[in-house]
Amino acid sequence: METKVEVKYTFVQKDGDLQKIIPELESEPIIALDTEGSDLDPYKARLLLLQIAVKDKTYVIDCTKVDISPLKNLLEGERPLKIAQNSKFDYELLRVKANIKLGNLFDTMLAERILTCGVSREISLKTLAAKYLNMQIDKTIRDTFSDLSNPALRGNFSKGQLDYAARDVQVLLEIFSKQYKQLKDDELIETAKLEFAVVPVVSEMELYGSLIDKEKWSEHIKELKIKRDQINKEIQDQIRHLSPYSQVDLFGNVSDTVNLDSPIQLLEIFKKLGENLENTAESTLQKSTHELAKKLLEYRGYEKMITAFGQTILDKINPITGRLHPDFIQIGADTGRFACNNPNLQQIPADSGFRSCFVAKKGYKLITADYSQIELRIMAEVSEDNAFLEAFEKDLDLHSLTASQMFRVPLEKVDKDKRFQAKSINFGLMYGRGPASLANQIGLSVEESRKLLDVYFSSYKKVKRWLDVVGRQAVRYGSVRTLGGRKRVFIIPERNHPDYDKLISSIERQGKNTPIQGTSADITKHALVYIHRELEKRNLDAHLIHTVHDEIVVEARDDSTSEVMKIIEHKMIEAGEKLLKRVPVKVDIHISDCWEKG
DNA sequence: GGGCCGAGCCAC
DNA sequence: AAACGTGGCTCGGCCC
Secondary structure (H helix, E strand, O other), X not given: OOOOOOOOOEEEOOHHHHHHHHHHHHOOOEEEEEEEEOOOOOOOOOEEEEEEEEOOEEEXXXXXXXXXHHHHHHHHOOOOEEEEOOHHHHHHHHHHHHOOOOOOEEEHHHHHHHXXXXXXXXXXXXXXXXXXXXXXXXXXXXXXXHOOOOXXXXXXXXXXXXXXXXXXXXXHXXXXXXXXXXXXXXXXXHHHHHHHHHHHHHHHHXXXXXXXXXXXXXXXXXXXXXXXXXXXXXXXXXXXXHOOOOEEOOOOOEEOOOOOOOHHHHHHHHHHOOOOOOOOOHHHHHHOOOHHHHHHHHHHHHHHHHHHHOHHHHHOEXXXXXXXXOEEEOOOXXXXXXXXXXXXXXXXXXXXXXXXXEEOOOOEEEEEEEEOOHXXXXXXXXXXXXHHHHHHHOXXXXXXXXXXXXXXXXXXXXXXXHHHHHHXXXXXXXXXXXXXXXXXXHOOOHHHHHHHHHHHXXXXXXXXXXXXXXXXXXXXXXXXXXXXXXXXXXXXXXXXXXXXXXXXXXXXXXXXXXXXXXXXXXXXXXXXXXXXXXXXXXXXXXXXXXXXXXXXXXXXXXXXHHHHHHHHHHHHHHHHHHHOOOXXXXXXEEEEOEOOOO
C-alpha cells in the first residue's frame, strides 16, 4: 500500500502576499530554496516558480505573476543560510532572470559528493530523500515544466506541479541537518565551505562563457578533413583487394567500405596481410612494421580531431549569447578535480589549431595563468624530501637535477634523453607507476628501469617513504586526505576476492595520487574564489571563463589587463601558500588575443 | 531507437 | 605478459 502524504504549502501569487512573508523569512537563520524553470539553459528558460521552505512552512512563489526582486537582499546576503540541491542551477536561473546572485549557500548535492567521494556517485535528490528520509520521491512531473504546450507556461500550474515543487524544497532542510552532522563528524566542514564558495564563481564562469572564432575554427576543420580524406584514400586503395566489405555500385564506383573505425574489420585486413594483431590499440599498431599500421595511426589522429572537436563544438554555441557555455562539474573526479562537458573544454588539444580559436571579444584580452609544476611541489611539501624542497627553493630545473643525480653526471652534462627519463620518473611516481610501465615509455628493459628507480629513490629517500606510507594507509584505513582536508574513501576488497592483489595495488596507487592531485584541486578552487572576489570588489570588467586543473583563464577589458594580471598571479600564489608551507609557489602568466600556452 | 559498454584518444 | 592517476567524447557493437 502506498501512503499519500499531503503536501502543505502557501501558493504566493500576488506581490502583496510576498511582502507579507518577507519579515518572517528575514528572521530565519536557515532557509531551503529551489526554482523551477522551463529549460535547463538559463538563457532560454522562463523562471516559473521559486520555492522557499523554513522550519514549518513552505512557500511556492509564482514567478510568472510575482516580482521577486524584494527578495534580493535576503537571497544574496550572508543571512540566512540557503540550502539548495545543485545550487548552480538556481544561481544561474535567478541571476539571468532576476539579477539575483545567491549568497551563503549549502548545496546538498555537493555535500553528498564530499561525503561519499570514492564510494558513490548517487547524488540526486531522489537518492538523498531515500537515504536520509527514507522517502520515495517521484521526479517524473519535473518534465512537465519544460513542455511548451503546458498551461504552466501561461501561468496556470497544476496541483501536481505545485505539490511536486513544494515537496522538492521541503525535503532539503532535513537532508541538510543530517549531512551537516556527518560533515562535522568526518571533519569535512572546511572542504564543504570551499566547495560552496566555489558555486557562485563557477556559475558566473558558465554564464559568461567563452567566445570562438567560428570562421577560423571551420577553416581548421576543413584542412583536417582534406588531410584525413587523402590518407583514407591511400589506405583504401592499398587494401581494397583484401576487403570482404567492398562493393561496386551500378556505375562501377568502388565504395570505401572498409570502416577504418572498426577494430573488427581492421583485424581481418591485417590477418590477410599476414599480421595477427591482438587488437588495434595505438601501442599495438606502433609495434607493427606494416605501412598500413603507420597510415592508420595518422588517419586516426585526423579523425579524432574532426569528430571530437569539429562541428560538434560549433553546434554548442548558444544562439542567445553567441558563446560557449560548458557545464563545469565542480566535483567531477573523486580527487576533487573539476570535470567539464557540453563541450569538455578541458580536453581541447593543446598543440593544435583549435585552442587558438578561443578568443577574447573585441576590446578585451585573454589572460592565461597556470601553476608551475604544482603537483611536484605538492609532492615536495608532503614528503618533506630535502632534495626536492631545495630544488624548488633555488628554482632549479627539477628534472635536470634528478637526471644529474640518477646518472651521476654534472648538471651541465644532462642531455635531452636523460632529462626525459628523469621527467618520466618524476611524473610517473605520482601515479604510482612501476618499473614495467616505466621501461615501456623510456625505452629500457624492465631490469634497467628497476635499477634506475633504485638510484632515484636513493637520492629522494623521503619521497619513497611518503609514497610507501600513504599507499599502505589507503589500504589500512580505507581513506586518504588532501592538504585541504578533502577525503577520498576506498572500498577494500575481501581477502578471498579473486582479484584481491590487483585491487589492492590499484588502491595503493590511488592512495598515492589522490593527496597530490586533490591538493592541486583544493588550491585551484581557493584561487578561483579569491580571484572572483577581488575582481568583483574592484569592479573590474574581467571575468573568469575557464579552468583546466592547474590553469585559469580570464577575459579582461583592454584597459584593465595589467591590473587583472597582477591580481590573478597574486591570488593564485596566495591560494597555493594557504596549503603549501615549505615550498614556494610559482605561477606562469601571460596575455594574448587567444587561448594558448605562454 | 535508446541505453550501456569497451576501445581508443584528447586533456592535465 | 603486464602492473599509470583523474576525467569526457565518439564510435562500433550489443541488448532490449
